[in-house]
Amino acid sequence: MKQISWILAWVSYITSIFCLVGAYLPIDIWKILIGIPLLALLLLAIKKLKGNWPIYSIFVIYIFLIVLGLSEGRSLPLVMIGIVCAFTWWDLELFNRNVILDTASEHVEIIQANHLKSLILVIIISVGLMAISSQIHIQLTFWWIFGLSIVAVFGLFFFFYQMKKN
Amino acid sequence: MMNSKSLFIFVILFGIIIATLISRNGEIAILTIPFIVYLCVGLLKFPTSTNLRATRTLGKNSITVMEKGRIALEIINEGESLGNVHVVDTVLPGAKIIDGRSENWLYLPKTSRFKFSYDFLAKRGIFTWDTLQVIVSDPLCLFEISHFIPAEGKISISPTITKIRRLPIHPHSTLHSTGSIRAGIAGSGTDFWGVREYQIGDKLQRLNWRLTARHPHRLFTKEFEQEEVADVVLVLDARALSDNQSTEESLFEYSVQATTALADYFIKGGNRVGLLVYSKVIKNIFPGYGRRQLSNILTVLSQVNPQPYIPLNILKNLPGRIFPKNAQLFVVSPLGPDDEDAYFRLRSFGYQIYLLSPDPLGLCTLEKRNEPSQKLALRAAHLDRYLKLQRLLMIGVRVIDWQMNKSLNETLYRYFNNTNRNKNILENLI
Numbered sequence: 001m002k003q004i005s006w007i008l009a010w011v012s013y014i015t016s017i018f019c020l021v022g023a024y025l026p027i028d029i030w031k032i033l034i035g036i037p038l039l040a041l042l043l044l045a046i047k048k049l050k051g052n053w054p055i056y057s058i059f060v061i062y063i064f065l066i067v068l069g070l071s072e073g074r075s076l077p078l079v080m081i082g083i084v085c086a087f088t089w090w091d092l093e094l095f096n097r098n099v100i101l102d103t104a105s106e107h108v109e110i111i112q113a114n115h116l117k118s119l120i121l122v123i124i125i126s127v128g129l130m131a132i133s134s135q136i137h138i139q140l141t142f143w144w145i146f147g148l149s150i151v152a153v154f155g156l157f158f159f160f161y162q163m164k165k166n
Numbered sequence: 167m168m169n170s171k172s173l174f175i176f177v178i179l180f181g182i183i184i185a186t187l188i189s190r191n192g193e194i195a196i197l198t199i200p201f202i203v204y205l206c207v208g209l210l211k212f213p214t215s216t217n218l219r220a221t222r223t224l225g226k227n228s229i230t231v232m233e234k235g236r237i238a239l240e241i242i243n244e245g246e247s248l249g250n251v252h253v254v255d256t257v258l259p260g261a262k263i264i265d266g267r268s269e270n271w272l273y274l275p276k277t278s279r280f281k282f283s284y285d286f287l288a289k290r291g292i293f294t295w296d297t298l299q300v301i302v303s304d305p306l307c308l309f310e311i312s313h314f315i316p317a318e319g320k321i322s323i324s325p326t327i328t329k330i331r332r333l334p335i336h337p338h339s340t341l342h343s344t345g346s347i348r349a350g351i352a353g354s355g356t357d358f359w360g361v362r363e364y365q366i367g368d369k370l371q372r373l374n375w376r377l378t379a380r381h382p383h384r385l386f387t388k389e390f391e392q393e394e395v396a397d398v399v400l401v402l403d404a405r406a407l408s409d410n411q412s413t414e415e416s417l418f419e420y421s422v423q424a425t426t427a428l429a430d431y432f433i434k435g436g437n438r439v440g441l442l443v444y445s446k447v448i449k450n451i452f453p454g455y456g457r458r459q460l461s462n463i464l465t466v467l468s469q470v471n472p473q474p475y476i477p478l479n480i481l482k483n484l485p486g487r488i489f490p491k492n493a494q495l496f497v498v499s500p501l502g503p504d505d506e507d508a509y510f511r512l513r514s515f516g517y518q519i520y521l522l523s524p525d526p527l528g529l530c531t532l533e534k535r536n537e538p539s540q541k542l543a544l545r546a547a548h549l550d551r552y553l554k555l556q557r558l559l560m561i562g563v564r565v566i567d568w569q570m571n572k573s574l575n576e577t578l579y580r581y582f583n584n585t586n587r588n589k590n591i592l593e594n595l596i
Contacts (some may be wrong), residue, residue: 052170056174060178063178063181063182063197064293065583066197067182067189067194067197070189070191070193070197071185071189071191071194076193076196079197080196083197083200084200087200087201087204091204091306094171095307099271099306099307100524105281107271107272107273108271110249110273111249111271111272111273111305113304114249114250114273114305115250115306117305117318118208118211118304118305118306118537119306120205120209122200122203122207122306123200123204125207126199126200126203126204129199129203130196130199130200132201132430134193135195138192140192142190145186145187145192146187146191146255149183149184149186149187152183152198153180153183156176156180156183157177159176159205160168160176
C-alpha cells in the first residue's frame with residue numbers, strides 16, 4: 001500500500017514532463033532544454049538532501065515554464081494536464097517524505113488512503129472546472145481584467161487573514 | 167492554522183494572478199483552479215473540534231546514564247473522528263532514541279485510543295514533561311492546529327555507579343559503631359593487631375597457641391584491629407575550570423562519576439557521608455547514613471553542572487555541621503589556580519584530606535603534539551600541576567593524581583597499594 005503513493009508520484013512526474021515537452025516541442029525546444037536539466041538536477045537533490053525545498057523549487061520552475069508556454073500560445077489541454085500532474089506529484093512527494101517515511105504506526109495506510117481520496121477529489125473537480133473554463137471565450141478589456149485581478153488578490157489576502165486569525 | 171504548504175499555495179496563486187495581469191492572457195488564470203480547489207477541499211475536511219487527552223507512563227522514574235529509559239504515551243480521542251493527527255513528544259536534551267519514535271502520525275476514530283512508546287539513552291539530569299504536542303490537520307495537511315495536552319512525567323537520570331573494589335582510608339578518628347574502616351585500636355575486626363596476655367572472658371578461639379607453647383603456664387590472646395564507621399564528606403569541585411571543553415569527553419563528567427562511586431562505596435560501608443558541591447551556588451547534603459542518603463546524593467549529582475569560577479577560599483567559612491570535626495574529606499577537583507590556601511586552612515582545622523585530582527591535561531587534544539612548541543607548552547603545564555600537587559603533599563594533603571587514560575579503580579588501587587604514594591605524581595609527570 002505504501003508503494004502506491006511513490007508509484008503515483010513518479011507516474012505524475014513523468015506525465016507532467018511529457019506534457020511540458022509536448023507543449024513546447026514544435027517550436028522553442030531550446031527553452032525546454034534549459035528547464036529539463038534543472039528539473040532533473042533538483043530531482044537528484046530530493047534524494048540526496050534533507051528538507052522540502054527541492055520539491056518546492058521543482059514545482060515553482062515547472063509552473064514558471066507552464067506560464068511562459070501559455071503566454072506564448074502553447075496547447076492549453078497539454079498544459080492543463082501537465083499542471084494537474086505536476087501538482088499531484090508535488091503533493092504526493094511531500095506527503096511521502098513527511099508522513100509515510102516518518103510513521104511507524106499501523107495507521108499509515110488509513111492516513112494514506114484518506115489523503116489519496118481527497119487528492120483524487122481535488123483532481124477530478126479541478127480537471128472538470130478547467131475543462132469548462134477553457135470553453136469560455138469572453139473578450140475583456142484590460143480594466144476588467146485588472147479589476148478582477150484586484151478582487152482576486154484582495155480575496156486571497158482576506159482568506160489568508162481569516163486563516164491566520166483562526 | 168496555516169502551514170508552509172498552504173502558504174506556498176497562496177504565493178503561487180498570487181504569482182499566477184500577477185502573470186495573468188502582465189500577459190493579459192485569460193488562459194493563465196485557468197491554472198489557479200487546481201490550487202483553489204485544493205485549498206477548499208482542505209478547509210472543508212478540516213476537523214471542527216477536538217477533544218483529546220494524553221497520559222505518559224515512564225518505565226522507571228529513576229535510571230542511570232547507561233540505562234535505557236522507556237516512555238509510553240497514550241492518546242485518547244473523546245471527540246469526533248480525526249483523520250490526521252501528528253503527535254510530537256519533546257525529546258530530552260542530548261538524548262538518543264534507540265527504539266521506537268518520539269513522534270507519530272495517527273488516525274483516531276471517534277472515542278478511540280492509541281498507545282506508542284520509545285526507548286532512549288539520555289544524559290545526566292532531572293527532566294520533567296508537562297505537555298504533549300498534538301497537531302491536528304486535514305487529510306491534505308494544509309491547515310493545522312497545534313494542541314499542547316497535559317501529559318506530565320518526571321525522570322531522574324543519575325550518573326553511573328562505578329563499583330570501587332577497596333579504599334583503605336585511615337581517618338584520625340572514627341565513630342564508635344561497627345563498620346569497615348580500621349579504627350587504629352584493638353577490637354573485633356579481621357586484621358591482625360597484636361598479642362596480649364589472656365584475660366578471663368577472652369574467647370578460646372582467639373588464643374595464640376604458638377606463643378602459649380613457648381611460655382609454659384601463661385596464655386596469650388590475639389587481638390584484631392577494630393573496624394568502625396567514619397564521617398566522610400565528599401567535595402565535588404563544580405567550577406567551570408573543572409570542565410575541559412576542548413574535547414567531546416568532559417572532565418567534569420569524570421569528576422561526577424568519581425564522586426558517585428565514592429558516595430556509593432562509603433555509604434555501603436556503613437559510613438556517615440555528606441556531600442558538598444562547590445560552585446557559585448553551593449549545594450550540600452548534611453552527613454547521613456543509608457540508602458536514602460545515597461539516593462539524595464545521587465539526586466544532587468544528577469543535576470550539577472559546571473558553574474563560573476570562584477575561589478575556593480569560601481570553604482573556610484562553612485559551618486561545622488557540613489564538615490563534622492575530624493571528618494575525612496574527599497575532594498574531587500582538578501585543582502584551580504588559587505586553591506592551595508583553602509587546603510592550608512582546612513588542614514589547619516585538623517581535617518584529613520584526600521584530593522582525587524583528574525588531570526585536565528589528559529583530555530587536552532593538542533592537534534600538533536609533536537611540534538616542539540606544543541610539546542614544550544604541555545610539559546610546562548604538567549610541571550605547573552606537579553608543583554601545585556607537591557605543595558599540597560607537603561602540607562599533608564593526600565593527593566591521588568588521576569590520569570584520564572586510567573580507570574578510577576586502577577588509579578585508586580595503584581595509590582593505595584603503593585608504599586611510596588608520592589611517587590605516583592612524579593611517575594605521571596615523567
